[in-house]
Amino acid sequence: MSDDPYSALGVSKDASDGEIKKAYRRIAKECHPDLKPGDAEAEERFKSAAAAYDLLKDAETRARFDRGEIDASGQEKPQQHYYRDYAEAAGNPYRSGSNFGDQSDMSDIFSEFMRGRGQGGFGQREPYEFHAPGRNRQYTLQISFLDAVYGASQKLTLPDGDRVEVKIPAGITDGQTIRLRGKGDPGMGEGAPGDALVSVSVAPHPLFQREGDDIRISLPISLDEAILGGKVPAPTIDGKVNVSVPPGTSSGRTLRLRGKGVRKRGSSDRGDQLIELTVVMPKEIDKDLKQFMETWRDAHSYDPRAGMPS
Structure with a gap:
């Protein structure tokens, strides 16, 4: 994957959201593995573009x-923190130039510190032990459809x-979170890692x-397929199948293939595939x-807009 998502999409850093989306769609149409099977270079370009688009489509992430x-x-970059960052912090009473307070305050602080360390003579408590769980870490992982x-x-x-x-479970949806136990920041003392x-x-x-x-x-169908009906090939997530187009089909009619969708979580059942038919006219009449059609219209004309409010 490219280290520069803008380069992966072929756009400038000040590109608009529309330009970014348009660039991704163009690459997807040119290089998707389903359209260019076996073309490793095209597949790699598509994967880089998809990852770049996922990063840049969200304004905050971008x-x-x-x-x-x-x-x-999309992973967090480790941030460098130096002693000075903490020493000069506004909330640190010991930063350079601070007023350390009166001597009685300092004496109380020192006494508490010594008691916690178990120092200062006989009869003192055991050293104080501090335990805390580690912090969770947030990551983003892009996967294919x-x-x-x-x-x-x-x-x-x-x-x-x-x-x-x-491990990506089957049927996961966009935005879901996978928890990896113990892979966050280490805990303090006997605290569990995040x-x-x-x-x-x-x-x-x-x-x-x-x-x-x-x-x-x-699914596009031809004029004669819409009028006469017949078997036409249709892609599914399991591969191509032939579907029956009823005679006299109009654009927008939807066919349903039972059990050709996504496996339902916690079940062996699957959803369906919905195929919306679109009648595409020939490029040239x-x-x-x-x-x-002129002869046919003279004898069989009809009004498809009958019943619409005027």
């Missing part, structure tokens, strides 16, 4: 990347360089759209078609 707070994969449908495993690189495997919270982002697909557990596509 701004954080521009400020250098996160990298191109089909990986979200079927489930998958991906590697995630943590700030310390450790690579962990993230967790890694991985927010999943699902890249859009050029053909399929998800509606809950259903999959929806728009030739003389024969024009003459036939």
Whole structure:
């Protein structure tokens, strides 16, 4: 994946949201693996563009990347903190130039410190032990549309360089969070380490759209297929199938393929695939078609807008 999402999409850093979206769609149409199977270079370009679009489509995430707070994969960049950052903090009573208060205050603080350390003679308490759980870490992981449908495993690189495997459950939706126990910041004392919270982002697909557990596509059909009906090929997430187009089909009619959608969480059942048919006219109306329609209209004209309010 490119370290620069703007370069991956071929846009400038001041590109508008519309320009970014348009650039991603263009690359998806040119390089999607379903459209160019076996083309490794095209697939890699599509993956880079999808990851870049996911980062830049959200205004807040884009701004954080521009400020250098996160990298191109959406992961937090480790921030350097120096002693001076803490020593000079406004809330630190011991910062340079501060008034240390009267001597009685300092004596109380020193006495409490010594008691906590178990120093100062016989009969003192044991050293005070502090335990606290580690902080959780937030990450973003982009996956493909089909990986979200079927489930998958991906590697995630943590700030310390450790690579962990993230198991993507089948049917996961955009924005869901996967918790990796013990992969956050270490705890203090005997405190347990925090967790890694991985927010999943699902890249859009050029053909399929998800509606809950259903999959929806728009399928173009020809004029003669709409009038006469017949079998036409249609893509599904499992591969191509032939569907029956009823004679006299109009644009907008939707066919339903049972059990061709996404597997439902906690069940072996699957949703459906919805195929919305769109009648596409030929690019050129030739003389024969024009003459036939003129003759047909004279004898069979009808008003498809009858009943609409005037």
